[in-house]
Amino acid sequence: MGFGDYPADYNPKVHGPYDPARFYGxxxxxxxxVKLGEIGAWLGRRNKTPNALAGAVSRAWWRWQHKYVFPKRAGIAPFFQLTVASMTFFYLINYGKLKHHRNYKYH
Structure with a gap:
C-alpha cells in the first residue's frame, strides 16, 4: 500500500463507495x-507500524470532519473545538516558560 492508495482490505464490490473514515481491516x-486480563493480548493484536498510526489519525480526522464540519447545518462547535485544542497545544509547548511565572508565597 503506497501513499494515496486504497487500503488492502477494501473491496468496492463488497464495501461500496470508499469512506475514508471507516476501517476496512x-x-x-x-x-x-476488553476485560483487564485481556488488555495485553488486545494490545498485541494492534498494528504498530507508522502506516497504521497514520491511517488511524486519518480516520479520526475524517470522522471528526463528517460529524462536525460537513453537515449542512453545522454549528459553531468545530471552531470552539479547534480553539480549545490550539490553546491546549500552545500551553503545553510553553509550559516550561510559564512555570517560572508562578506566584509563590515566601513565608
Whole structure:
C-alpha cells in the first residue's frame, strides 16, 4: 500500500463507495469491551507500524470532519473545538516558560 492508495482490505464490490473514515481491516473487540486480563493480548493484536498510526489519525480526522464540519447545518462547535485544542497545544509547548511565572508565597 503506497501513499494515496486504497487500503488492502477494501473491496468496492463488497464495501461500496470508499469512506475514508471507516476501517476496512478485520474487526476486533472494541476497547470498551476488553476485560483487564485481556488488555495485553488486545494490545498485541494492534498494528504498530507508522502506516497504521497514520491511517488511524486519518480516520479520526475524517470522522471528526463528517460529524462536525460537513453537515449542512453545522454549528459553531468545530471552531470552539479547534480553539480549545490550539490553546491546549500552545500551553503545553510553553509550559516550561510559564512555570517560572508562578506566584509563590515566601513565608
Amino acid at each position: 478485520k474487526a476486533d473487540v472494541p476497547f470498551g469491551q
